[in-house]
Every structure is written in structure tokens, then in C-alpha cells.
Amino acid sequence: MIETINLSSVPAFILILIRVTSFFVTLPIFSYRNIPTHFKIGFGFFLTWIMFYTISIPEIPIDGTFILLILKESLVGLLIGLIAYIILSAIQIAGGFIDFQMGFAIANVIDPQTGAQSPLMGQYFYTIALLFLLAVDGHHLLIDGIFYSYQAIPIDSFIPFGEEGIAFFVIDTFNQMFIIAFQMAIPIVGCLFLVDVALGIIARTVPQLNVFVVGIPLKILVAFLAIFVSIAFYIMLIQDLFESMLHSMRGLIQLFGGG
Known part of the structure; x- marks a missing residue:
């Protein structure tokens, strides 16, 4: 016996799919262009299918409010992924500082993941950070962030963009x-x-x-020696960076939920 499909829950499924796919547009690792687009869409669809049966689904009519909810869901997904990307881009900024002092600032390379130019040392540290993130299952925590967002931001509610706390939180994230x-x-x-x-x-x-x-070869030699000595220090900072990224995602979600 084939179970009939409840058509009244289709709008809620569409809203969940929009938030998840928007989240993958800006999220580190999942947003990189060397990951096939059809894989991102398929993964977002199956993740949406799982979330559909694990969260409370209200009955949402298709009207003018539904269009506003679509815009809200896309903004929530984009901004939550973007706040994680902003925190992780601190590695690229640190690499730019180091390259400027080493004399490597003129020799930028093309990042195959984003297609943008990045400093040599920044790309080196960024690759180490991504490998460390995958080694400790940090990508699972990133996916958990979008699942946690439904506890604070229900599907049928809007986010308070006019509050000052969100602007101050974004500024504090940039400072951090x-x-x-x-x-x-x-x-x-x-x-x-x-x-x-x-x-x-x-x-x-x-x-x-x-x-x-x-001076130029001497500075390069000293820089490489200092990097070799302080590599353990960088691993500790990368751990703090991941914790800050997860805290920033949860903090932004709570602000969007009005908390």
C-alpha cells in the first residue's frame, strides 16, 4: 500500500531545502568549486529529507508571506555560512602579513578551491587548517550548526534584522x-x-x-626556520579558531532567533 503524500507539508520542505542549500553556498569546505555542483544539490536534498522528519513542521500556506519566508531562509543560510567563512579567513590574512614581510607578497597563487588569489603562506596554513578540520570531524559540527538553527529560528518565523545586537555581533566577529x-x-x-x-x-x-x-634570502631563511619552530603553536591557534567559528555560528543563530 502506497502512502499518500501530504501536499500541505511541501512548502515547509521547500523552505528547509532553501536554508540548507544556501548554507552550503558560503560554508567552508562545502562551498568550494572543486566539489561538483550536482553533489552539493544532492547532498543538500538528502540532508533536507532527514531534517524534515526530525523537526516540527508547521502547515505553511503558499501566499505572499511564503515569498518572504523564502527570502528569510536564504538569508539565514547564507549569513550563518558566511560568519564561519569570515572566521576561517583569518588564516589567509595572517599569511598575507607573513608574505609581506618575507617578500612573497608579489607572488600570489590561485586558490583552486575558491578561484581567488591568495598569499603563499596563507594558502599553506589554510590547507593545514582544512586538513585538521576534516581530521577532527569538524565538518560534522558545521552541519550540526544548520540543524541547530531550527531550534532557535523556526521555519514560519522571521528574524529581527533591526536589532543593534546583530550589527555589534558582526563587528565583534570581524575584530576577533x-x-x-x-x-x-x-x-x-x-x-x-x-x-x-x-x-x-x-x-x-x-x-x-x-x-x-x-637581506631577501636571509629573511626567507629566518621565516622558514620560525615557521618550523612555531608549527605546534599554529595548531593550538587553529583549534581556538575552530572553537571561535562554532561559537560565532551559534551566537548569530541565537540573535536571529531573538535570543
């Missing part, structure tokens, strides 16, 4: 991103600053020595 980037870059940048001071002293005491020829 730059603080983490500064913490990641300061060991290398500090060592290279000392090298610049030493080269300046040498240039004043030994004018015959061309410090511009000696």
Missing part, C-alpha cells in the same frame, strides 16, 4: 578575526622585524655590504 590573524602572524613578523633591525645596523656599520642582496 583580525586578532586571531595577528596572533598567528606575530611570531614570524616579529622575527623578520628583528632581521630588518639587524640589517639596518649592518648597513650603517659596513657600508660596503649590499644589504638588499643579502
Whole structure:
């Protein structure tokens, strides 16, 4: 006996599908273009099918309010994934600081995941961070974030965009991103600053020595040695970065839910 399909629950299924697929548009790892588009759509559909039977589904009529709910669901998915991407982009900013001091700022590479130009050291640290995220099953926690959003933001409710708390939260997230980037870059940048001071002293005491020829390979060598010594420190910062990313996602979801 074939079970009849409840057509009244189709609008709710569409709204869940829109939030999940919008979430994957900006979420790290899942939004990268080297993942096939049909895989993203299929994964979002089956994840929506699972969520459909695990959350409370209200009866939503198809009218003018339904169009507004579609816009709300797309914004919720995009912004939750975007806040995670903003936090994770601190690694790229730290790599840009390091490349500028090393002399690698002119040699940007194309990131095959996003298609944008990224600094060499930033791409190196970003790859390590992504591998560490996959190794500790962090991508499962990211998916749990979109599932948790339905506890705070029901399907048939709207989000309070006019509240000041959301704007202050986004500004605080940006500040936190730059603080983490500064913490990641300061060991290398500090060592290279000392090298610049030493080269300046040498240039004043030994004018015959061309410090511009000696300085560039010396700074690269010192930077690589400092990276090798402080790699364990970077792993600790990456762990804090992931915790900040998850806390930021949950904090934004609570603000959207009016909490």
C-alpha cells in the first residue's frame, strides 16, 4: 500500500531545502568549486529529507508571506555560512602579513578551491587548517550548526534584522578575526622585524655590504626556520579558531532567533 503524500507539508520542505542549500553556498569546505555542483544539490536534498522528519513542521500556506519566508531562509543560510567563512579567513590574512614581510607578497597563487588569489603562506596554513578540520570531524559540527538553527529560528518565523545586537555581533566577529590573524602572524613578523633591525645596523656599520642582496634570502631563511619552530603553536591557534567559528555560528543563530 502506497502512502499518500501530504501536499500541505511541501512548502515547509521547500523552505528547509532553501536554508540548507544556501548554507552550503558560503560554508567552508562545502562551498568550494572543486566539489561538483550536482553533489552539493544532492547532498543538500538528502540532508533536507532527514531534517524534515526530525523537526516540527508547521502547515505553511503558499501566499505572499511564503515569498518572504523564502527570502528569510536564504538569508539565514547564507549569513550563518558566511560568519564561519569570515572566521576561517583569518588564516589567509595572517599569511598575507607573513608574505609581506618575507617578500612573497608579489607572488600570489590561485586558490583552486575558491578561484581567488591568495598569499603563499596563507594558502599553506589554510590547507593545514582544512586538513585538521576534516581530521577532527569538524565538518560534522558545521552541519550540526544548520540543524541547530531550527531550534532557535523556526521555519514560519522571521528574524529581527533591526536589532543593534546583530550589527555589534558582526563587528565583534570581524575584530576577533583580525586578532586571531595577528596572533598567528606575530611570531614570524616579529622575527623578520628583528632581521630588518639587524640589517639596518649592518648597513650603517659596513657600508660596503649590499644589504638588499643579502637581506631577501636571509629573511626567507629566518621565516622558514620560525615557521618550523612555531608549527605546534599554529595548531593550538587553529583549534581556538575552530572553537571561535562554532561559537560565532551559534551566537548569530541565537540573535536571529531573538535570543
